Amino acid sequence: MALTWDFTEVENAKELCWIDNPNPDRKEDEKYMLNPITSALIHSSMLTGISKITKKNYKELAKRLVELEIVGMALVPYDSNTGVVSNSGESLRSPTEKEVQEHIGLTTNVAVKDTRKWKTNITRLIREQAERYMKARLNKDTEDK
Numbered sequence: 129m130a131l132t133w134d135f136t137e138v139e140n141a142k143e144l145c146w147i148d149n150p151n152p153d154r155k156e157d158e159k160y161m162l163n164p165i166t167s168a169l170i171h172s173s174m175l176t177g178i179s180k181i182t183k184k185n186y187k188e189l190a191k192r193l194v195e196l197e198i199v200g201m202a203l204v205p206y207d208s209n210t211g212v213v214s215n216s217g218e219s220l221r222s223p224t225e226k227e228v229q230e231h232i233g234l235t236t237n238v239a240v241k242d243t244r245k246w247k248t249n250i251t252r253l254i255r256e257q258a259e260r261y262m263k264a265r266l267n268k269d270t271e272d273k
Contacts, residue, residue: 133170137233168203177241193222
């Protein structure tokens with residue numbers, strides 16, 4: 129199933145969700161592009177299992193995004209020297225609580241994950257990350273000998 133989204137219910141969606149496309153090689157119909165924050169919220173919904181950002185759940189979504197960042201799954205590119213969000217940024221972070229709140233009304237077609245399913249999923253991700261870390265450490269220890 130293809131990921132679909134709708135931000136017609138987001139306040140100031142035109143200004144918030146779209147930015148000028150800085151690519152000098154862009155085509156005529158590519159004057160604008162999705163804001164990296166909006167794009168991260170759309171694509172991370174597949175992991176977080178929150179299909180609509182609301183006044184009631186935006187803080188829970190922000191928390192889930194931080195949990196994903198902790199396991200190395202942040203999606204917002206930014207310049208770590210200036211803190212400016214940019215598609216050419218070399219670092220990644222999760223959207224802030226304020227950025228999530230600004231996107232109240234954004235919906236996607238992902239399957240909803242209740243808190244129990246989310247905890248199962250994040251625990252699995254933590255364990256997978258731990259296994260990768262242990263393998264990398266084992267490889268380094270083997271190379272040092």
